[in-house]
Amino acid sequence: MAKAKKRAKAKSRSAELAPFDASEFLDNEEVIAEYLAAALEDPDPDVFLRAVANVAKARGVSQVAKASGLGRESLYKALAPGAKVRYETVRKVLDSLGVRLTVTA
Template sequence: MKKFDDLPEFDPADYLNDDATIVAYLIETAKEHDPRAMQKAIGVVARTKIGMTALARSIGAGRESLYKALSENGNAEFATIMKVLDALGIDMEFKMRESHEPEHA
């Protein structure tokens, strides 16, 4: 019987086979409202779509610094996130939540 510790680590990149799946993955991650989870998800997509070396060249950043910034423990600047998304051909879209009630000052 296999022990839990013997199981391979789950890597979402193994399942991001097309653009629709990538978009769904990013949308679901964004619903968590966790910036670190989101930057990690963007890093996973980057590895899957073009690879970190090509991404680093594309945006003029160091590969190692990108790995660090786009990890769960990273602290990527918003400008970096925007450059990465642009290089990946991904647009962000915003909408108001249906349950959102604006605060009045």
Template structure:
């Protein structure tokens, strides 16, 4: 019988705000200064909370958020701050 595998999705495991804060802190510590890595972590948290709500809370378009939090680009610090605030998280470096 073949083993079925599926791609890991961090968002599925981020259930509480404490989980999300701990995940963000761990990603900051692991990032080695890579802003795109931190943005991707915020994207995973946003996915867990709901991107549509984040879009409303930040005033940024959903497509812009998906792009900024994809891990493929370095988002502006202004965007990062808006997202962190809307997700009710703290940045600790």
């Protein structure tokens, strides 16, 4: 009986934890650049799109949408996991965020 109470108590504590939100930590240019560079290393394109979405959230989605010339809903759809986003759209968003992609050998 005591084990069941401990398990129930442990479950209630874990339910109190908020989900991790990377956008809360993207507070300067250097951190954002490192975060996006790390996301680009993953072969799954959804990882990079999620990272760009987190940066957009940190900067303000409405502001990023306006600066990129996209509607807010279009921006959300473009950065959603599984989206088949065009390079042109990614470029507009990255430009509005003030970041560049670079290639090195």
